[in-house]
Amino acid sequence: DAGITQSPRYKITETGRQVTLMCHQTWSHSYMFWYRQDLGHGLRLIYYSAAADITDKGEVPDGYVVSRSKTENFPLTLESATRSQTSVYFCASRLAGGLETQYFGPGTRLLVL
């Protein structure tokens, strides 16, 4: 049971390049989320998706694009990376329903030079 995985786990890129972070879950969870975690800010929601082909903005969506063509995948793309996007990115998923908790992937550490 793989659960929720993210790739790559570590990434170094340069300012202006496009970067895609992958998230895959094997539970058929309807909800998926992307967060970034920075010192002093905690976890901030970038985008989330309630189901395939349904996505919505979170607190800090600028500079990011998401898609969800399949339930199990939720890629996050930085269209033109900036240094301020250096962060740790966590993907999460959960079932629909009031008592369900979110399960987090292991994270992707991104450094933008």
Add this chain to the structure above:
Amino acid sequence: GQNIDQPTEMTATEGAIVQINCTYQTSGFNGLFWYQQHAGEAPTFLSYNVLDGLEEKGRFSSFLSRSKGYSYLLLKELQMKDSASYLCAVRVSTYNTDKLIFGTGTRLQVFP
């Protein structure tokens, strides 16, 4: 707007009891979660409160008062492995959204 406050850092001694507080001001409140996050790792679920009162799970308990916008996480019989960050998160649900808003986390250091 949405606001969640918790202390930045706390220290405690092995075997002791520690209480981590969380206050919130949010619209569409639909429950409060606590997560544990060890350095360099992903957050893991600890507890969930949607009604007022205390939920106990072994050494960990969580309390919620919706009227006061207040929750706490109580850790008993502290162990060295409890050194971690503890994240308070409020579930916000409206007609068109259902998501968690996280506080900045409380870093707990347990000393021998």
